[in-house]
Every structure is written in C-alpha cells, then in structure tokens.
Amino acid sequence: MTAAIAIQGLEVVFDRFRALKGVSLEVREGESYGLVGESGSGKSTLLKAITGLAPVASGTVTVNGKPLGKTRDKAFYREVQMVFQDPYGSLHPRQTVDRLLQEPLAIHGIADGEKRIERALDEVGLGKGFRFRYAHQLSGGQRQRVAIARALILEPSILLLDEPTSALDASVQAEVLNLLEEVRRRRKLTFLMVSHDLAIITHMCERLMVMQNGEAVETLTASQLIGHRVSEDYTRNLLRASEGFVRA
Amino acid sequence: MSGDTLLEVDDLRVTFPTRTGLVQAVRGVSFSLGRERLGIVGESGSGKSQTGRAIMGLTPPQAEVSAKKLAFGGIDLLSISPRQRRSLRGNRIAMILQDPKYSLDPVMTIGRQIIETLRTHEKVSKAEARERALAMLQAVQIRDPARVFDLYPHEVSGGMGQRAMIAMMLVTGPELMIADEPTSALDVTVQLDVLKILDKLVAERGMGLIFISHDLRLVSSFCDRVVVMYAGKVVEQIKASELRDAQHPYTRGLLNCMPRIGFERHPLPVLDRKPEWAA
Amino acid sequence: MSAETIQSRREWLLSDRPASRLQARLGRAYVSWRRFSANRLALVGMLIIIALLVVAAFADVLAPYSPTVGDLKNARLLAPSAAHWFGTDDLGRDIYSRIVYGARWTLYVVILVAIIAAPIGLLVGTVAGYAGGWTDTILMRVTDIFLAFPKLVLALAFVAALGPGIENAVLAIAITSWPPYARIARAETLTVRNSDYIKAVQLMGASPFRIVLRHIMPLCISSLIIRVTLDMAGIILTAAGLGFLGLGAQPPLPEWGAMIASGRRFILDQWWVAAAPGAAILIVSLGFNLLGDGLRDALDPRSGDQ
Structure with a gap:
C-alpha cells in the first residue's frame, strides 16, 4: 500500500513555542483526510510544515514515498499544492487572473500555457470572461475558485486545503465544496483538509484526525463520527457544539 | 405586543454615496421588537449589520439614514440630538461587535x-x-x-x-442589546459558553436582544424570531421554531446548503439566486 | 468624437470584465488617472512639470540670447525690460535665457538622482525586508549610517572628495538620498512578505529572486514613486545648495543654485539677479510637491484594492 503523505513524530517549534508536539498520520493515495480542531490546535501548522513554510524541529514527512529534507524542490511543488483560507489575501492585488495563473507555468517552464489557463478556468467554472480581471473585480467565491485553479494548474496529485470555505457565505461555501469534490473525483486527487467545522470535514473526508494544543486527540472515520462512536471527551464536546445552541 | 414594544422600525433605509452614485445598503426594513430575542440573518452584503448600526446610531457620517419610524421606547431616534443619542447609546442600548480585539x-x-x-x-x-x-x-x-x-x-x-x-x-443595565456576530470569531466550544451567558443575562434582565449573524442554524437555535435579509430587504420573518416550514426559497436554500453531520448529500444543494428576490 | 462614443469608451475602460490584457491595464490606468485628475492642485503641479519639460526641450528656441556669453560692454546688470525680461547679470548675460537653459540642468540633476537613488533604495529595502535575519541587519545598519548624517553635509563631504562639478553633485545627492527609499521599501516588504499571496508564489516553487523582483517590488513601486516625487523639490534644493556653495555646477553653467549664488552680491541693488532663479526653484519645487500629493491619492496601495 502506498501512502500519499506519511508523517512520523512531527514537531514544529516557533521561538520555543511547541506548535506541534509529535504528530503522526498517514494519508492514503486518493483519500480525503480531514484535520479538525480549534484555534491553536496546530492543524494549519501541520499543512505549513508539509509545504516547508513552518520550521520542522524533528520528525519525518514522506510524500509519495519520498522523504522530504529541509528544503523543497520544484518537483515537490508539482506534486503538492495548497489553497489558503482567506480568498481576499491569497491573490496578488496587482495581478490579473491571467498573470496569476501564468506564474506557476513560467516558474516550471511549461509551454502550453494558453491551453492550460483556459482549461483551468473552465474547470473551476469561471470561463474566459474572468481571465483578465483583477482580484478586486471578483467576489469571495470567485477568488477562491481562482485560487483552486492556480493550485490545479501544475496538475498536482495532492491538494492541501486550509479552511478553504470558512471566509465564505454559506451558499457560496456549498458551491466551492461541490467544486472541490468534483475536481477530486475527476483528477483522482488526494486531499488533506483543515477545518474547524466538523460538518464540513465529515462531508468532505473519509477519515479525520481531531487535534488539540498541537497533539492528536483521536483518529476516526467519518462514519464513526456520524454514529457518535467517539472515545474522547473533547471530540464529544466538539460534536455537541456543532449541533448549535441548546437551551438548558 | 403594543404595550411592550421596545423598538419599532418602519421602512428603514441606509444610503451610501459612492463614486458611481448612491447605493442603498438597507432598503426599507421594518420590524418591531419586544422583550425577546430577535435574530437578523443574511449573507455578506445583505444589509444586516448596517441595520444594526443604524439603530445604534453608528452609521458612517457620509451615509444617510431615513425611516418612516425608528422609535426606541417611544423616543424617535431620528429626531433627537446627537447628544441625546449618545446618552442612550451604551446606557439603554448596547452593542457587542464581532471581535473584542477591535x-x-x-x-x-x-x-x-x-x-x-x-x-x-x-x-x-x-x-x-x-x-x-x-x-x-x-x-x-x-x-x-x-x-x-x-x-x-x-x-x-x-x-x-x-x-x-x-x-x-x-x-449599565441596558434595555436593548444589539449583538453583531458576537461569537463568529470564537472557537465553537467557546462560542456556546458565550451564548449561554448572553442567553441567561438577557432572560434574567428582561432585555430585548437583536442577534445579527450569518449563521441561520445558530440564530434559529438561539432566538425566538428570525428576520431573514437579502440584498437590503427583509425576505421573511418567521418564528424560530417554525423555520423548517420557511416559505421563501432563499431561507430554504440557506438552510439546505450547509453540510450537516449525518445527512449525506453529494453534491450539496446550491442556492439558485433569483433576481426577483432583490426586487 | 460624439458624446456617445466617449461614453462607450469610458465604459470599455471601466468594465468589470475586461476581455484582454490591454483592456485590463488601460482600465486600471484610467481609474488611477480619474483619481489623480479629481485633485485640481495635482493637475496644476503636473502642468508645471510639463512646462518644465517643454522649456528644457525647446530651450534653443525659447531663449533669445546665449546663456553663457553676455554683452559685457553694454548690458551689465540691466533691470527687467522688454529686451531682457528678467534683466541681465553682472556678466551681461540675459537671465531669462539662463533660466530657460537652467531648466535642462535642473531636470538632468533630478532625473539622474531619481534613476540612481530609487533603484538602489528599492533593491536594498526589498532584499533586506524579504530575506530578514543577518542580511536585513547588515543592510539596515548601513542604511542607518547614511541616515545619521544630515543630507547636505554628507553630500558636501562626497563632493569635497570627488571634486566639484555637476556630475559629482548628482552622484553625491544620489548617494545620500537612497536610504529613506530603502526604509520605505523595507517597511512595505515587511507588510506583504507574510501575506498568503506571497506564500502562494513560494508554494509554486518560485526562487526568492523571482518573488522579490516580480511580486514584491511592484507593490513597493507606487509608494516609492510618490516619495521620490515629493523628494524632487529637496533634490533641486540640495543641488542648488551645492551650486550656491560653489561645489555643484561650475561657471558658466546656467544652474539655478549657482545663479543665486552669483546674484547674492547684488541682492540689495539688483534684486532680480537672484530673485528670478529663486522663483524658478520655488515654482518647480512646488510643482513636484503638488504632483507627488496627487500621485499619493492616485497610487496609494492602501486606498481600496486598486
């Protein structure tokens, strides 16, 4: 069996603050895996550590069978791409969509740019009309679609999703989640998705890990969570909280 | 409810001047509030926050507020002096904003x-x-x-x-509290603690509460009544307990499009926005 | 052109859904222009600078006399008149003609300083800001050293070492004026380097060089343009100061500062000799300042998303 992402005893330390305290997990190829937790749980740090944006103090990260060192090479970024949380912050304010999508192609010296850009825009449901717009001419949902197109244009096999819909309205969230599921199915992608919302994770993922204070609380399958078959109190609390306010 | 009406809003409009002309953020909103919990729900740009701000008197100075009636405890809020308005604010009407940091x-x-x-x-x-x-x-x-x-x-x-x-x-023991997304910046577990406190205090002190949020499900579990806003207008007013029987397609769409634990739907139903909703 | 076609062109420029790269770019420029032109004073400033450019370009046509050779026998220190609009100086040279030619030297100084100092500042600032750590410390301490000296004093020291002359004056001013630009560029870089859109480019596998050059520098350029424009007045004044002290332009070059210096001796009896170049410096400085203010409104990266 091959693991798309295998993490062993990962520690991340920022100025003596231990953001991740020895976390291990394994994401199978083609699987959609969720990380759930509240702020400070280290779920986003884990994604950053995989991409090389956070300092790894110890532990190993293996992607598609290849152990990663301190730095990531260009080949890594063709395998792994990421979609950020804030659609208003993740697009360069002075670049058109066209320029944004051209950049990864230019960096990796990919020739058939025109075709790829058009295809990527079609794939995320934007079409040619959006190609020459600036970020400020797009709504939040459209921006997130552009961010997804940018992540897909290098044709990665793994997509890291950092709360991709938490800044969007509920109706737009549904559209973006549907789009993500669709591209995953079409491209047979592996997802590693972070969210604070249990409902989104159970909707999107087959397995998940609950995190708290930089540690793994427990690992569950979506159906275990749906059936409330959880063993930790913290998870139970989260489950209860996700059902909304209950008057005592 | 006439004897116990705390706040009356009739045809409230908030207009912003922009480079390209006037933009109405709130377009004729009407509701009344007793000593109860009223939720105002809508997506970004629905005018829900501007409604709250207009009641509070915190509309930016360049914008214009007008209404057939905007009365708090019998006081016409639009005709009193800024000074009187200030003394009401924080004393008899209070507001909680999204992020305590700011x-x-x-x-x-x-x-x-x-x-x-x-x-x-x-x-x-x-x-x-x-x-x-x-x-x-x-x-x-x-x-x-x-x-x-x-x-x-x-x-x-x-x-x-x-x-x-x-x-x-x-x-200061206010009679009316306006809470604009009071828990959206908080973690889910903390969110419920804060709501519990708010709920208890509102009940004990017999305050009126306007709870503004984007989260229809949260609001409906917390409030007695819900006002659903879309594009600056009220599309539906409904008792929270009857939300399941909501009539307006926007309200129904908003309820349906959220993923729920234990209700597998792939793909999620999306909202098909009709231009006539905003008309 | 009918009103209708103007209207439809405007719509084309302001379109929210541009259909080509060109339209997107023009639309953006048009929005900036509208913001700029809404400011009357900025337009006045721009007119002054355009006038300066025109005067410099057509100095040969506009100047009735030679700027360097005067009529020593008949025309020394004449008051303003129809023949000599701004009068003549102690060597019998027409002051109007000297000012017209002086516009060239003023532009020469200003543009050269801007071309030398702004890129140095931009490079030092963005590299320091993006790299952080030791690189940042070293580059910024060097910047601090330059900032610690008063500009004119430092320029004087450089000119004293390099020898007087307008080229050396330009070099000296450029060397002393890049540090503030480096500071601005660094501050701007620090605010964007941790943003998601820079991280996104990092995750594309872009080299630090590419990120700084193609993604960070464009964001710093507008604040820098504004600052440089506002500094132009200061540059002119420093150049004039050096000229006045005899360390800048050397006679008989018609440089405005040097002209004031030579007019100083007659300031009480023949005031026009010093007043005319003084007024020229004043007006051009004012022009640059007004232009800079207008650009700040039009280009400010913090105002909206533009």
Whole structure:
C-alpha cells in the first residue's frame, strides 16, 4: 500500500513555542483526510510544515514515498499544492487572473500555457470572461475558485486545503465544496483538509484526525463520527457544539 | 405586543454615496421588537449589520439614514440630538461587535473600561463602580474577576475578551442589546459558553436582544424570531421554531446548503439566486 | 468624437470584465488617472512639470540670447525690460535665457538622482525586508549610517572628495538620498512578505529572486514613486545648495543654485539677479510637491484594492 503523505513524530517549534508536539498520520493515495480542531490546535501548522513554510524541529514527512529534507524542490511543488483560507489575501492585488495563473507555468517552464489557463478556468467554472480581471473585480467565491485553479494548474496529485470555505457565505461555501469534490473525483486527487467545522470535514473526508494544543486527540472515520462512536471527551464536546445552541 | 414594544422600525433605509452614485445598503426594513430575542440573518452584503448600526446610531457620517419610524421606547431616534443619542447609546442600548480585539481599548485595563462606561452614564462612586464591575465580570462567568479586572485586552483569550465586552455592555443595565456576530470569531466550544451567558443575562434582565449573524442554524437555535435579509430587504420573518416550514426559497436554500453531520448529500444543494428576490 | 462614443469608451475602460490584457491595464490606468485628475492642485503641479519639460526641450528656441556669453560692454546688470525680461547679470548675460537653459540642468540633476537613488533604495529595502535575519541587519545598519548624517553635509563631504562639478553633485545627492527609499521599501516588504499571496508564489516553487523582483517590488513601486516625487523639490534644493556653495555646477553653467549664488552680491541693488532663479526653484519645487500629493491619492496601495 502506498501512502500519499506519511508523517512520523512531527514537531514544529516557533521561538520555543511547541506548535506541534509529535504528530503522526498517514494519508492514503486518493483519500480525503480531514484535520479538525480549534484555534491553536496546530492543524494549519501541520499543512505549513508539509509545504516547508513552518520550521520542522524533528520528525519525518514522506510524500509519495519520498522523504522530504529541509528544503523543497520544484518537483515537490508539482506534486503538492495548497489553497489558503482567506480568498481576499491569497491573490496578488496587482495581478490579473491571467498573470496569476501564468506564474506557476513560467516558474516550471511549461509551454502550453494558453491551453492550460483556459482549461483551468473552465474547470473551476469561471470561463474566459474572468481571465483578465483583477482580484478586486471578483467576489469571495470567485477568488477562491481562482485560487483552486492556480493550485490545479501544475496538475498536482495532492491538494492541501486550509479552511478553504470558512471566509465564505454559506451558499457560496456549498458551491466551492461541490467544486472541490468534483475536481477530486475527476483528477483522482488526494486531499488533506483543515477545518474547524466538523460538518464540513465529515462531508468532505473519509477519515479525520481531531487535534488539540498541537497533539492528536483521536483518529476516526467519518462514519464513526456520524454514529457518535467517539472515545474522547473533547471530540464529544466538539460534536455537541456543532449541533448549535441548546437551551438548558 | 403594543404595550411592550421596545423598538419599532418602519421602512428603514441606509444610503451610501459612492463614486458611481448612491447605493442603498438597507432598503426599507421594518420590524418591531419586544422583550425577546430577535435574530437578523443574511449573507455578506445583505444589509444586516448596517441595520444594526443604524439603530445604534453608528452609521458612517457620509451615509444617510431615513425611516418612516425608528422609535426606541417611544423616543424617535431620528429626531433627537446627537447628544441625546449618545446618552442612550451604551446606557439603554448596547452593542457587542464581532471581535473584542477591535472594540476594547488596547491601552486600558478591562476593569477600568467597565468603570469608565458605568461612570459616563451614572453618577456612582469609584468604590461602588469597582464593586459593580467585579460583580459584572462574575456574572459573565469569569472565574477570577479580580485578576481579569487588571488585565489588558491583549492579555486575555478571545472568549474571555468577548465576555469582558459583554460585561462592559451590560453593566449599565441596558434595555436593548444589539449583538453583531458576537461569537463568529470564537472557537465553537467557546462560542456556546458565550451564548449561554448572553442567553441567561438577557432572560434574567428582561432585555430585548437583536442577534445579527450569518449563521441561520445558530440564530434559529438561539432566538425566538428570525428576520431573514437579502440584498437590503427583509425576505421573511418567521418564528424560530417554525423555520423548517420557511416559505421563501432563499431561507430554504440557506438552510439546505450547509453540510450537516449525518445527512449525506453529494453534491450539496446550491442556492439558485433569483433576481426577483432583490426586487 | 460624439458624446456617445466617449461614453462607450469610458465604459470599455471601466468594465468589470475586461476581455484582454490591454483592456485590463488601460482600465486600471484610467481609474488611477480619474483619481489623480479629481485633485485640481495635482493637475496644476503636473502642468508645471510639463512646462518644465517643454522649456528644457525647446530651450534653443525659447531663449533669445546665449546663456553663457553676455554683452559685457553694454548690458551689465540691466533691470527687467522688454529686451531682457528678467534683466541681465553682472556678466551681461540675459537671465531669462539662463533660466530657460537652467531648466535642462535642473531636470538632468533630478532625473539622474531619481534613476540612481530609487533603484538602489528599492533593491536594498526589498532584499533586506524579504530575506530578514543577518542580511536585513547588515543592510539596515548601513542604511542607518547614511541616515545619521544630515543630507547636505554628507553630500558636501562626497563632493569635497570627488571634486566639484555637476556630475559629482548628482552622484553625491544620489548617494545620500537612497536610504529613506530603502526604509520605505523595507517597511512595505515587511507588510506583504507574510501575506498568503506571497506564500502562494513560494508554494509554486518560485526562487526568492523571482518573488522579490516580480511580486514584491511592484507593490513597493507606487509608494516609492510618490516619495521620490515629493523628494524632487529637496533634490533641486540640495543641488542648488551645492551650486550656491560653489561645489555643484561650475561657471558658466546656467544652474539655478549657482545663479543665486552669483546674484547674492547684488541682492540689495539688483534684486532680480537672484530673485528670478529663486522663483524658478520655488515654482518647480512646488510643482513636484503638488504632483507627488496627487500621485499619493492616485497610487496609494492602501486606498481600496486598486
């Protein structure tokens, strides 16, 4: 069996603050895996550590069978791409969509740019009309679609999703989640998705890990969570909280 | 309900001048509020926050507010002087904003801010003000009020900050509380704690509450009545308990499009926005 | 052109859904222009600078006399008149002609300083800001050293070492004026380097060089343009100061500062000799300042998303 992402005893330390305290997990190829937790749980740090944006103090990260060192090479970024949380912050304010999508192609010296850009825009449901717009001419949902197109244009096999819909309205969230599921199915992608919302994770993922204070609380399958078959109190609390306010 | 009406809003409009002409953020909103919990729900740009701000008198100066009627406890809010408006604000009407980080003064301790608020509206001695501030911090279930009293806003967590904010807003004993996304910046578990506190205080003190949020499900579990806004207008007013039987397709769409644990739907139903909703 | 076609062109420029790269770019420029032209004073400033450019370009046509050779026998220190609009100086040279030619030297100084100092500042600032750590410390301490000296004093020291002359004056001013630009560029870089859109480019596998050059520098350029424009007045004044002290332009070059210096001796009896170049410096400085203010409104990266 091959693991798309295998993490062993990962520690991340920022100025003596231990953001991740020895976390291990394994994401199978083609699987959609969720990380759930509240702020400070280290779920986003884990994604950053995989991409090389956070300092790894110890532990190993293996992607598609290849152990990663301190730095990531260009080949890594063709395998792994990421979609950020804030659609208003993740697009360069002075670049058109066209320029944004051209950049990864230019960096990796990919020739058939025109075709790829058009295809990527079609794939995320934007079409040619959006190609020459600036970020400020797009709504939040459209921006997130552009961010997804940018992540897909290098044709990665793994997509890291950092709360991709938490800044969007509920109706737009549904559209973006549907789009993500669709591209995953079409491209047979592996997802590693972070969210604070249990409902989104159970909707999107087959397995998940609950995190708290930089540690793994427990690992569950979506159906275990749906059936409330959880063993930790913290998870139970989260489950209860996700059902909304209950008057005592 | 006429004898007990706290707030009456009739045909409220808020208009912003922009480079390309006038834009109406709120287009004729009407509702009335007794001593109850009213939720205002809508997506970004629906005008829900501007509605709250207009009632509070916090509309940006370049915008224009008009209404057939905007009355709080029989006082016409649009005709009184800015001074009278200010004395109402914080005293009889209070507001909680989304992020305590931005609404608490960063260079003043939490305790002093509560005392300041109290003393601008009531003539009380310093010792009594301190007493009441501590009691208020206790009431929002801060375990060690004396310690938190002397802390600065950046020294407390988001949930604690929001509780301190509630304490500050409630210390003058307002009759109407407007809460604009009071828990959206908080973690889910903390969110419920804060809501519990808010719920208890509102019930005990018989206040009217306007709860503004994007989260229809949360609002419907917390409020008695829900006003659903779309593009600056009210599309539906409904009892929270009857939300399942909502008539308007927008309300129904909003309810349906959220993923729910235990209800597998792939793909999720999406909202098909009709132009006539905004008409 | 009918009103209708103007209207439809405007719509084309302001379109929210541009159909080509060109339209997107023009639309953006048009929005900036509208913001700029809404400011009357900025337009006045721009007119002054355009006038300066025109005067410099057509100095040969506009100047009735030679700027360097005067009529020593008949025309020394004449008051303003129809023949000599701004009068003549102690060597019998027409002051109007000298000012017209002086516009060239003023532009020469200003443009050269801007071309040398702004890129140095931009490069030092963005590299320091993006790299952080030791690189940042070293580059910024060097910047601090330059900032610690008063500009004119430092320029004087450089000119004293390099020898007087307008080229050396330009070099000296450029060397002393890049540090503030480096500071601005660094501050701007620090605010964007941790943003998601820079992280996104990092995750594309872009080299630090590419990120700084193609993604960070474009964001710093507008604040820098504004600052450089506002500094132009200061540059002119420093150049004039050096000229006045005899360390800048050397006679008989018609440089405005040097002209004031030579007019100083007659300031009480023949005031026009010093007043005319003084007024020229004043007006051009004012022009640059007004232009800079207008650009700040039009280009400010913090105002909206533009």
